[in-house]
Amino acid sequence: MSRRYLLTVLAASAALLTTTANATAATQPLSSPRIAAHFTLSAGQQPENITVGGDGSAYLTFSFARQIVRVTPSGRIHVLATLPAPAKANTPNLGKAFVGGIARADDGTLYATYATGTAGLTGVWAVPRGGRPHRIAALPADGLPNGLALDQHTGRLYVTDSVHGVVYRLPARGGKAVVWAKGKALEPSSFAGANGLKLHNGAVWATNLDKGTVLRIPLTARGTAGPIQVRATGMPSIDDFAFTGHGDTLLAARDDNQVDLVRPDGTHTPVLTAADGLQTPTSVAVHDHTVYIPSAAYLTNKDPNLLRAHLDR
Template sequence: MHPRSSLTVLAAAAALLTTATTATAATEPVSRAQVAAHFDLDAEQQPENITVDRDGSAYLTFSFARQIARVSPSGRTHVLATLPAPEKANTPNLGKAFVGGIARADDGTLYVTYATGTAELTGVWAVRPGGRPRRIAALPADGLPNGLALDRRTGRIYVTDSVHGVVYRVDARGGRATVWAEGEALRPSTFAGANGLKLHDGAVWVTNLDKGTILRIPVPARGTAKRIQVHATGMPSIDDFAFTGRGDTLLAARDDNEVDLVRPDGTHTAVLTAADGLQTPTSVAVHGHTVYVPSAAYLTNKDPNLLVAHLDR
């Protein structure tokens, strides 16, 4: 990173931590947890997923509002785009339209998953800076596309389907999505299976919400995935996650109001809880020494927000 960019990131993180509302507790290596932005529950501004820009701006999906929003380093929220509403949503498990995972390309294009229960709208959508949302790949209407990650090196997008329990792959330029990984470890047992998704160290990493697991799927040079490795277990209601920048150590959001530190050996410890301001946390982003945790308030029905905290490396 360019030194000037480093200074910009540090200044942005400091601004968020300074303007935030102080909370009460956190556990090493996370500290100084504070709520940086509050969202409008009545407007269904419930943040599902997050990606962070170089300057510390957070890009969020508001799942049921069908919106993509930016939260500036000062904590100001600006809605960038609203995805078109289906004539009649019939999304599996949810009933209503749902915007899920988000990733940002180097040119500023934002990619998101959209589930509506309709063939016309369900799939992967892209929003170029200043442009309108457009669908670049269709996905099965009877599924629930959820987590999303962009491989900037290959230009491929990976997407989880929480109902079908698979991982799709599609070209970021658009086209036909194909099933890249499938198997019992990805399938749901009661409600939702494959959920959060990240690319890290030559592998696709996926959570299974129902089974409380984190999975590692090596990316072969060609073709579809062959092996699914169980990296961690015993994490009920696990959603999305982010790597801390130290090997395979990661932070995972759980719907039961926890963010867990997961070590390379798979052991895990809660480092953030409801005492810090979590309200059904859904995802995590790590940028420099700052941790970002959106809370959608799906289960608490109170104060959807964006929490920030300091990460001691």
């Protein structure tokens, strides 16, 4: 979810395109980037978040089309669900209904966050395989539920709220969502705070879009949140991310047409840019030796797409 979607003007767009025109192409550990699927901007096909199935199919949220879709390895798009439209959306920061994070269970159930600014629809939704979408948990209508992660071992979901700057936890089977983690590191400074979200190596990891940080929140033996640790800084407009393997190295999408490789010591370097086809990248997924990066074109208003690249381990 991009701050610049709302704040940019034509002059800023032109400046960004000028800056990225001379950017370098993919660098290690990524190689052979290619656009695997092009989406239709006029139809609202702007991919916000991604998870990947065992066969290499990408499951995406189309944020403003209110859709959850599957993109086959050959690039074909199948709409799996369209979430109901509010009578009048009043979503904080955005104004319109927004489908954000996505997670997939082993049984094929898909989960997604949905923000509308209305009490009847805002929350976490589930789409059983072959079933209809339904809300499993309500979240505050004055918030912006965004990133989503599933812990299949405990049957719990974790959600970031970019406006309230907290992490919620709730049962995947449905039920009440409670604030699991909060603190200054998660809060916004101007537009949006806690954003991307992953579970990894005994911790919940999150990004803060406004502050350009990667955060690690340890899971204690009781399942509560430990002290928030800042693991990387200096990445303006950072969105969602994915780990490259069992270690703490990760790839982070930034809405300034860049994907950064972030090392365990917090240093980071760009590995993909607009020269590779990025158009406001929003999230990252890693499956085997393939990296998937959806671009929503929030800023560029041009060619929303799904990029794939090879990951050298």
